Amino acid sequence: MPTVPDTAVGLRADARRNRDRIVEVARELFADRGLDVPMAAIARHARVGVATLYRRFPTKESLVTEVFADQFEACVSVIDDALADPDPWRGFCAAIEKVCTMQAVDRGFSAAFIAAFPDAVDIERERHRAIQGFAELTRRAKATGQLRADFAQDDLVLLVMANGGIITESAEVAQAASRRLVAYLLSAFRAEQAEPLPPPAPLNLRDVLPSGGAGHQVPAT
Amino acid sequence: MPTVPDTAVGLRADARRNRDRIVEVARELFADRGLDVPMAAIARHARVGVATLYRRFPTKESLVTEVFADQFEACVSVIDDALADPDPWRGFCAAIEKVCTMQAVDRGFSAAFIAAFPDAVDIERERHRAIQGFAELTRRAKATGQLRADFAQDDLVLLVMANGGIITESAEVAQAASRRLVAYLLSAFRAEQAEPLPPPAPLNLRDVLPSGGAGHQVPAT
């Protein structure tokens, strides 16, 4: 898990420092203002010219990718932890709770997670791994009879999107709200006395429209 | 109720036609592209100059308010219908389902509903009425023992925000997803064997950060 990505080696000492500061500042700003904080603001906070910023990260998307790389990794290891739990249902709940908390606490993460740039190959791979792991987790939790049988894979996306809708001015409030939403949903996911549901929606994170992030805008007609 | 607002009377016939076409076009565009469609695009689609648009609606916000006025009204009457239902729980569920469907089908409505401009007095009043009505509905549903006792008023906001997170390219998919989410949540709202929940979050639609709408941006530091 290289916190220091390959692209950062061979830099001059000062350049290296600047790069690190940029990433750090960007992480903070994204976290509490969301992905649409201007590049200029990031540069200013990092006490760096915009040119410097753009030489390190040729595009805003690349900066976002870099900033959230380890968060995505954390996501994957949350799933791994959950798979390691002897009680599948407990693992299932814990995984969902953790990811949703990450999402609630960090506005940028939520946006990055949902927008998830299709061309960022490594993120794509992480995501694939996470999805695989979650599928296994789901299978096991169903096998113990604690997760309702009609829980669909896509319901995870549903949950992530719904949780992504919880955005407030204060991170604390968002976290509290998210926790409660997740508690409600987990209770609905339990098998007991489950009433039939409407059919699962074919949700693909792909066709989620990014709300404030770097997205493909349809040109106006 | 006046589909023809006071501000539209006394206009010259052609002006009146233009105004109507603007509102109609805006409604369509907002519905499937969200609130951030440019004013120029609306004007173009209505085959009208921007100046015309701006004379009728001095600000984008005023246009949005006008466009969604009847939808907000519809919301209120959904609550009224629910209150008229002899079975409070059925009314409760129906109201939530209907509003969430409106939200899922119309991107602009969702954004307008959440952003809900604080200075649009009449909308504020409608909203107040809706909240009052819903509070009564909640009380009754709890009284019959079908709605869990720890359901909080703010959980409605929670639900609306979560449902607002369900945004996809296709309205059909969004609707299906929303329906499923709502089914999950309603099942969690039932009183039976309800496990304790984390405390309700003090959600106020006020401090929701508008995602793509006309919002108060914090100026960059």
Next chain:
DNA sequence: GGTCAAGTGGACGAGGTGCTCCACTTATGG
């Protein structure tokens, strides 16, 4: 028809993005 206020459209200003260019500075290694 003629008058004229009401109505109109497109150019434009102000302000905000992402990103580039280029003259200048500075760390590095000999």
Next chain:
DNA sequence: CCATAAGTGGAGCACCTCGTCCACTTGACC
């Protein structure tokens, strides 16, 4: 210490947004 390549910052470009201005057109009334 110095040569030099690597690094830098801020002006500036292209583009997009909301909203305004003003010379021109047109419907309404006599």
